Amino acid sequence: MHPVLTVRLTAPAENRLQLFKKSGDFFAYVNVNSSDLTTNDQGDVTLYPRRELERGELYRWELYTTTSDPSPWCEFRIAALAPTSPDLQSSLRTVRLSPSKWRKIRAVLDNPSAYRPIYAASKRVSKGDVAAKMETQKWETVLELMAERASATDDLKLWRLVDTLSVKLGGPPDPTMGFTRA
Numbered sequence: 001m002h003p004v005l006t007v008r009l010t011a012p013a014e015n016r017l018q019l020f021k022k023s024g025d026f027f028a029y030v031n032v033n034s035s036d037l038t039t040n041d042q043g044d045v046t047l048y049p050r051r052e053l054e055r056g057e058l059y060r061w062e063l064y065t066t067t068s069d070p071s072p073w074c075e076f077r078i079a080a081l082a083p084t085s086p087d088l089q090s091s092l093r094t095v096r097l098s099p100s101k102w103r104k105i106r107a108v109l110d111n112p113s114a115y116r117p118i119y120a121a122s123k124r125v126s127k128g129d130v131a132a133k134m135e136t137q138k139w140e141t142v143l144e145l146m147a148e149r150a151s152a153t154d155d156l157k158l159w160r161l162v163d164t165l166s167v168k169l170g171g172p173p174d175p176t177m178g179f180t181r182a
Helices: 099-106 112-123 134-155 156-170
Strands: 005-008 015-023 026-030 037-039 044-047 059-066 074-077 090-098 130-135
Touching: 044 059, 090 099, 090 134, 090 156, 099 112, 099 130, 099 156, 112 130, 112 134, 130 134
Parallel strands: none
Antiparallel strands: 005 044, 015 026, 015 059, 037 044, 059 074, 090 130
């Protein structure tokens, strides 16, 4: 699970974000690399953790800047069975979609050789659905790439396709994969 945390500063400043995980009665520090943080001209500080945060765990974070006191503590819990992503158990999954839907998914992917079944399904000429079979981990990556693009572009049609693919994989009807839905 890779949640995205965003803080808006009133003015750009040097900053440091601290992230802690509940451990018994205490909170233990979670290392945040500076490469995990981005800051834009509007003063938004965003954390994209490269390491996965654990499901079912409670976290808290605060932001230190050179121009102000630390932010108040903000707590969040990663759901044990996260509604943001499908809980895929088996190693291989087969999904049937129309070639036009496969083409829309293919447009989001950046590595044709890693997703050959999708590329093959998108090139089929068929009036019915076409199957694509891949490993669970690849399906999760596909959903994450699609959700990232849909969130960045506020693309409601792509979000609907994320929903469709998630349901076909046995997941929830409205996953976010850690991204903001339009």
